[in-house]
Amino acid sequence: MTLRLRNTLTRSVEPVVPLEPGRVRMYTCGPTVYRYAHVGNLRSYLLADLIRRVLLYHGLEVVHVKNITDVGHLRDERFDRGEDRMLVAAGLESKTPAEIAEAYEAAFHADEAAVNILPAHVFPRATEHIGDMIVLAEQLVDSGFAYVSTHGTVYYSVGRFPEYGRLSGNDLSELRAGHRGAVEHDKADPADFALWKHAGEGRLLRWPTARWGEGFPGWHIECSAMSARYLGPEFEIHTGGIDNVFPHHEDEIAQSAALTGHPPARHWVHGEFLLMAGRKMAKSAGNFQRVTELATAGMDPLAFRYLALTSRYGRKLNYSKHSLEAAAAGLASLRTRLRGLGPPPVEGPWRAPTALRAGAAGDRPEGVAAGVAGHGDPNSSLRVADLAHGPEAPLSPDGRRMHDEIVAALDDDLDTPTALAGLRNALRSGIPEDERRWLALDADFVLGLDLDRVWATSMTEHDGVSPRQRELLDERTKARSSRDFERADELRHELLEEGVEVTDLPGGQSTWRKLERR
Numbered sequence: 206m207t208l209r210l211r212n213t214l215t216r217s218v219e220p221v222v223p224l225e226p227g228r229v230r231m232y233t234c235g236p237t238v239y240r241y242a243h244v245g246n247l248r249s250y251l252l253a254d255l256i257r258r259v260l261l262y263h264g265l266e267v268v269h270v271k272n273i274t275d276v277g278h279l280r281d282e283r284f285d286r287g288e289d290r291m292l293v294a295a296g297l298e299s300k301t302p303a304e305i306a307e308a309y310e311a312a313f314h315a316d317e318a319a320v321n322i323l324p325a326h327v328f329p330r331a332t333e334h335i336g337d338m339i340v341l342a343e344q345l346v347d348s349g350f351a352y353v354s355t356h357g358t359v360y361y362s363v364g365r366f367p368e369y370g371r372l373s374g375n376d377l378s379e380l381r382a383g384h385r386g387a388v389e390h391d392k393a394d395p396a397d398f399a400l401w402k403h404a405g406e407g408r409l410l411r412w413p414t415a416r417w418g419e420g421f422p423g424w425h426i427e428c429s430a431m432s433a434r435y436l437g438p439e440f441e442i443h444t445g446g447i448d449n450v451f452p453h454h455e456d457e458i459a460q461s462a463a464l465t466g467h468p469p470a471r472h473w474v475h476g477e478f479l480l481m482a483g484r485k486m487a488k489s490a491g492n493f494q495r496v497t498e499l500a501t502a503g504m505d506p507l508a509f510r511y512l513a514l515t516s517r518y519g520r521k522l523n524y525s526k527h528s529l530e531a532a533a534a535g536l537a538s539l540r541t542r543l544r545g546l547g548p549p550p551v552e553g554p555w556r557a558p559t560a561l562r563a564g565a566a567g568d569r570p571e572g573v574a575a576g577v578a579g580h581g582d583p584n585s586s587l588r589v590a591d592l593a594h595g596p597e598a599p600l601s602p603d604g605r606r607m608h609d610e611i612v613a614a615l616d617d618d619l620d621t622p623t624a625l626a627g628l629r630n631a632l633r634s635g636i637p638e639d640e641r642r643w644l645a646l647d648a649d650f651v652l653g654l655d656l657d658r659v660w661a662t663s664m665t666e667h668d669g670v671s672p673r674q675r676e677l678l679d680e681r682t683k684a685r686s687s688r689d690f691e692r693a694d695e696l697r698h699e700l701l702e703e704g705v706e707v708t709d710l711p712g713g714q715s716t717w718r719k720l721e722r723r
């Protein structure tokens with residue numbers, strides 16, 4: 206079995222087939238960095254993260270590109286006056302657009318790291334690819350798919366592309382009839398969209414062109430140009446939130462396919478919305494939350510990751526204090542159960558399976574990384590083996606069946622709720638402790654809940670130990686780091702009397718487990 210995902214383009218669930226052996230390329234529509242990302246945005250980045258992790262689990266190398274929109278695009282009613290989003294934000298914060306973008310881009314990386322989203326290999330910035338966008342717009346004009354208006358704006362002529370509407374299911378005549386509000390009067394057809402816009406007075410972010418004077422790009426051309434640059438004319442997967450289907454991805458397909466004869470990606474995967482108080486979480490509606498607010502409230506940000514896993518990506522998910530607390534409790538109970546099994550042995554068949562680390566925000570590539578390397582890169586520490594089909598441990602028939610059930614759920618269009626249930630069943634089952642622990646840590650390669658941290662004494666999480674035991678553990682960590690081994694030994698004995706067994710691991714780390722009271 207292999208990963209099967211629903212494809213919005215064909216409206217069916219299809220296997221992901223690498224176009225070249227062993228390697229999958231994926232493009233994800235990334236953040237607009239004129240404001241903070243909210244947890245709704247993170248839900249759609251988590252979708253891409255899960256796809257990537259499942260493919261890696263199957264031993265496929267994944268090359269992942271996620272764009273940074275640092276030039277304004279007109280999508281929001283508030284900005285329909287024609288003002289550039291970056292400029293509006295800059296005006297509000299009395300900073301330059303570049304300063305604004307830089308600050309929010311850094312915040313975005315930190316937010317992704319907080320929920321264990323693996324960093325893309327390239328984070329191309331729109332402002333660094335304006336030349337590619339101009340070339341694309343010129344090619345579309347030259348091939349008759351676009352025209353220059355009397356105002357010097359370049360529009361795509363949707364009537365020239367017979368497949369327009371295939372992705373979203375929109376009908377062109379209905380689109381025309383449905384156009385409300387002010388239509389730019391230099392358009393030949395109300396459904397046409399801008400590739401390149403003429404820059405009026407007072408616009409700071411503007412670029413010269415040979416043919417159309419100074420201007421700035423439309424939003425959709427950004428992703429057509431940057432996906433082609435880093436992933437080529439055809440790649441396997443394109444992801445985004447459901448609101449990207451139209452117009453963004455419809456227009457991206459129209460732009461790219463006009464020149465290449467086919468959509469840029471085979472598989473178009475869209476995540477449903479995260480709702481807050483019954484409505485789509487959105488900055489403009491004022492109902493949004495940042496992931497950093499969870500940490501401020503004393504909650505592990507991974508509780509949000511867990512919450513996202515409790516629902517299928519194609520379903521709306523409610524975000525509330527209640528749902529988040531339920532997720533935090535679910536995660537805590539998973540950890541408690543695992544901690545009870547004790548840490549994995551350092552060696553032997555039941556040692557900890559291969560783990561995937563998302564890294565800290567500071568480790569993430571800035572803008573355009575030099576060259577794209579997947580996790581299969583020979584310099585990468587992660588070995589690419591098919592862990593899904595060839596588990597590294599000598600599982601019993603029962604253990605293997607549980608493992609395969611989890612894999613089957615993940616392969617089934619990312620059925621994470623069933624995978625989580627499978628993990629719980631495995632932890633509760635009667636198979637040996639070593640095997641249970643191993644299955645949980647192995648599943649965490651995809652789930653990304655940092656389950657192996659339950660044995661680290663530096664954990665800030667307090668479930669499972671009393672404040673007194675926590676104090677002793679912390680004191681022992683300090684004693685060891687100041688090389689006071691005598692005191693560390695005394696504390697080990699005290700902890701043992703308290704019912705906590707501490708084991709020191711090679712490399713200075715320690716783990717601990719609570720002993721069952723007889």
Ligand code: AMP
Binds near residue numbers: 235444446477478480
């Ligand atoms: P934006 O920065 O507005 O371009 O959004 C970035 C990504 O987040 C896009 O893929 C959107 O589709 C997605 N998105 C925005 N709001 C939500 C939401 N409430 N739930 C899930 N995804 C969202």
Ligand code: ZN
Binds near residue numbers: 233
């Ligand atoms: Zn995009």
